[in-house]
Amino acid sequence: xxxxxxxxxxxxxQLPLFKEAKIMAGESxxxxxxxxxxxxxxxxxxxxxxxxxxxxxxxxxxxVLNRRTTELVVLIGHLLGCEAAVINExxxxxxxxTQFGGVDYVEKRPVQVGSRIMGYLAxxxxxxxxxxxxxxxxxHAVTVLxxxxxxxxxxxxxxxREQESFLVELFSGSSHxxxxxxxxxxxxxxxxxxxxxxMVLQNRSAVDKQSRDEPLTRLNNLLVQRxxxxxxxxxxxxxxxxxxxxxxxxxxxxxxxxxxxxxQLLRELMAPAExxxxxxxxxxGIGGIRELQSDVPMxxxxxxxxxxxxxHTQPKQKIVHFHEVLVEDLLLGAAGHPVLTALTSMLIEPIxxxxxxxxxxxLATLHAFLRLGGNTKRVAxxxxxxxxxxxxxxxxxxxxxxxxxxxxxxxxxxxxxMRVWKTKDIHANQRK
Numbered sequence: 001x002x003x004x005x006x007x008x009x010x011x012x013x014q015l016p017l018f019k020e021a022k023i024m025a026g027e028s029x030x031x032x033x034x035x036x037x038x039x040x041x042x043x044x045x046x047x048x049x050x051x052x053x054x055x056x057x058x059x060x061x062x063x064v065l066n067r068r069t070t071e072l073v074v075l076i077g078h079l080l081g082c083e084a085a086v087i088n089e090x091x092x093x094x095x096x097x098t099q100f101g102g103v104d105y106v107e108k109r110p111v112q113v114g115s116r117i118m119g120y121l122a123x124x125x126x127x128x129x130x131x132x133x134x135x136x137x138x139x140h141a142v143t144v145l146x147x148x149x150x151x152x153x154x155x156x157x158x159x160x161r162e163q164e165s166f167l168v169e170l171f172s173g174s175s176h177x178x179x180x181x182x183x184x185x186x187x188x189x190x191x192x193x194x195x196x197x198x199m200v201l202q203n204r205s206a207v208d209k210q211s212r213d214e215p216l217t218r219l220n221n222l223l224v225q226r227x228x229x230x231x232x233x234x235x236x237x238x239x240x241x242x243x244x245x246x247x248x249x250x251x252x253x254x255x256x257x258x259x260x261x262x263x264q265l266l267r268e269l270m271a272p273a274e275x276x277x278x279x280x281x282x283x284x285g286i287g288g289i290r291e292l293q294s295d296v297p298m299x300x301x302x303x304x305x306x307x308x309x310x311x312h313t314q315p316k317q318k319i320v321h322f323h324e325v326l327v328e329d330l331l332l333g334a335a336g337h338p339v340l341t342a343l344t345s346m347l348i349e350p351i352x353x354x355x356x357x358x359x360x361x362x363l364a365t366l367h368a369f370l371r372l373g374g375n376t377k378r379v380a381x382x383x384x385x386x387x388x389x390x391x392x393x394x395x396x397x398x399x400x401x402x403x404x405x406x407x408x409x410x411x412x413x414x415x416x417x418m419r420v421w422k423t424k425d426i427h428a429n430q431r432k
Contacts, residue, residue, distance in 0.1 A: 006033040069148060070095045072141055079137050083124040086145060109138060111145040118149035163188050167238040171245055173297040181293040191234050193249030196296060198287040199262060200303040201244040205281040220244055226269050245300060253289050255321050262286055262319045283307065286321040305329055313422040328423050343417040350400050365393040370415045
């Protein structure tokens with residue numbers, strides 16, 4: 001008659017296999033009869049269960065669904081009787097058992113997604129050839145981590161797409177109110193600070209059609225990754241029309257601090273130079289400081305202007321702030337004015353014609369002389385010529401324009417005329 005007794009949960013716990021099992025919840029149902037026994041590995045059992053059915057499961061699918069990396073590491077450490085840890089792609093320990101830091105791991109299993117190794121599962125002991133169950137546990141754990149890293153990678157890519165979309169909208173001049181812009185920026189991890197401003201970064205060595213080829217695309221993608229590297233929360237970059245546009249957050253409101261931040265960024269970008277061609281000439285244009293997110297497009301326009309003007313007036317300068325080209329920007333707004341046309345006609349065009357006829361470099365010498373405040377020694381050093389040669393060339397300029405370069409008024413007019421002449425190509429391009 002004993003064998004005809006109903007098979008209940010209580011009798012199940014009397015079997016040798018379940019003698020060490022513990023009831024974690026639902027102890028009041030211990031007398032319930034078991035009609036069916038099945039094993040399932042699905043994230044949810046809803047719709048699959050029958051009344052009085054015993055389900056055997058490892059919880060593997062629920063572990064995957066909930067992505068509990070910490071619990072997985074602890075479980076592996078318990079099952080294998082050792083210390084365990086998950087190490088990410090950068091070699092940093094993400095999760096570990098309590099004593100992992102005090103031991104050396106002896107085995108490290110790669111967690112691979114496609115052809116890319118996303119991280120490792122490390123343990124502090126070597127598994128023996130007969131430890132099949134432990135080996136299976138380790139393989140399953142690696143699979144779970146691969147799924148976790150895949151999900152994480154997908155989420156990161158989605159977040160990056162959302163950030164890129166927001167930045168493009170912001171730089172283009174979003175019509176949204178300031179409160180909404182700041183809320184969206186905060187939700188997406190876009191830099192927020194007391195002040196914001198824009199940098200524009202370009203490869204000045206790439207000025208022809210080749211600059212729009214695949215090499216430039218690869219360079220820009222590499223630079224975006226370096227600007228947006230993990231752990232940096234004060235800047236975020238996006239590529240728009242072959243230019244790298246960078247939104248920066250700062251607590252400083254001075255152009256000197258902006259320049260220092262740009263110099264530091266340039267060093268960081270060029271430091272791992274093995275992936276960047278030696279011919280690459282990165283230059284940065286910096287826009288003015290703004291307090292409002294809605295004013296970011298103005299800072300971006302200024303950064304572009306600084307870059308474009310410096311290309312014609314200061315081609316060797318790597319970093320140019322908009323404040324350095326304010327006069328040129330003003331003159332561009334007045335391009336074509338009769339007074340400016342008269343100044344260049346009287347003071348610049350005769351020197352250009354002389355250089356063309358005799359193969360001299362008077363205009364370049366005059367430009368350096370005006371830019372360096374009349375310091376002929378520095379002019380000589382910049383042009384790699386003797387100071388006497390500088391003085392000779394300046395005398396020739398005096399004769400050609402029939403004016404005295406030592407006269408402050410003449411020098412002022414020459415400076416204005418030179419700036420107009422240097423930016424004339426920008427004005428011509430704007431009219432096309």
